[in-house]
Amino acid sequence: MCGTASGWAKVALLVMLAAMCLHIAGWVTQSWMVYEGEGSVILVTVGLWRQEACFQGVCSEFETDTLYVTVVFNVVRILETIVLCVAIIITVLLAVYVFIPAVRLRAVAIALVFLCVVTGLASMIGFIIFMIDVVPPFVVAWSMGLTVIAFLLIWMTGVLLLPDILRRSREETFESRTDLVQPYTPPPHPRFSYKKGR
Numbered sequence: 622m623c624g625t626a627s628g629w630a631k632v633a634l635l636v637m638l639a640a641m642c643l644h645i646a647g648w649v650t651q652s653w654m655v656y657e658g659e660g661s662v663i664l665v666t667v668g669l670w671r672q673e674a675c676f677q678g679v680c681s682e683f684e685t686d687t688l689y690v691t692v693v694f695n696v697v698r699i700l701e702t703i704v705l706c707v708a709i710i711i712t713v714l715l716a717v718y719v720f721i722p723a724v725r726l727r728a729v730a731i732a733l734v735f736l737c738v739v740t741g742l743a744s745m746i747g748f749i750i751f752m753i754d755v756v757p758p759f760v761v762a763w764s765m766g767l768t769v770i771a772f773l774l775i776w777m778t779g780v781l782l783l784p785d786i787l788r789r790s791r792e793e794t795f796e797s798r799t800d801l802v803q804p805y806t807p808p809p810h811p812r813f814s815y816k817k818g819r
Contacts, residue, residue: 626719627788630730633781634715640774641708644744647767648705651682653751654689654759668764669698693754700747701768707740708775715778727789730782737779744772 647653651668658664664675667689673682715733717724748765755761 625722626725627785629781629784630715630719630725633778634712634719636774636781637708637712637715637778640771640778641712643767643774644701644705644708644771647764647771648701650764650767651685652762652764654755654765655762656759665759666762667759669694669701691754693750697747697751697754700743700750704740704744704747704768704772707736707743708771711736711740711775711778725785725789727786730786730789734779734782734786737775737782741772741776741779744768744775748772 648669651671651673652666653669654667656663656665662677664673664680666673667685670685671682672685672689673680675681711733714729714736718729718733719725748768751765752761
């Protein structure tokens with residue numbers, strides 16, 4: 622099953638799996654922005670959904686404070702959640718594309734590339750908005766970095782599927798041309814037709 626899929630499609634599936642896992646990790650973890658006081662006495666890490674505050678080594682975790690949840694913050698939440706959902710859909714569709722030969726069509730590959738491009742754009746818009754909105758003394762942190770890497774891998778998945786689209790396009794063009802050509806039937810040899818006439 623998987624053996625008949627192109628090497629490009631198989632690599633694309635592995636890359637997309639990595640992208641999905643990284644995006645989930647970035648979405649869930651609480652280090653989108655960090656504030657570290659002098660001598661690490663105070664440490665505040667804020668994620669999309671949870672935050673952690675540490676004072677002199679004593680830490681407490683709770684829901685992200687409304688102080689940080691602005692309109693822009695909610696836009697980032699929405700965009701990154703949409704990206705998460707679509708990344709899961711892309712991964713499932715790509716797995717079906719790789720493992721089921723009947724689904725390995727040019728139209729499916731084009732749809733996957735389109736989804737990768739749109740999802741990557743949504744992720745990029747989300748983290749750019751977030752970076753612009755972060756104000757000192759906070760700095761962006763590794764959770765957002767995970768989503769940036771995931772965005773790059775999602776786009777890479779789309780690029781890896783391009784050879785499949787081109788190959789399937791050539792195959793479909795060849796098949797349509799062979800359908801136009803009628804099978805050749807040679808005319809009967811005169812000697813054999815003469816004998817039949819007798």
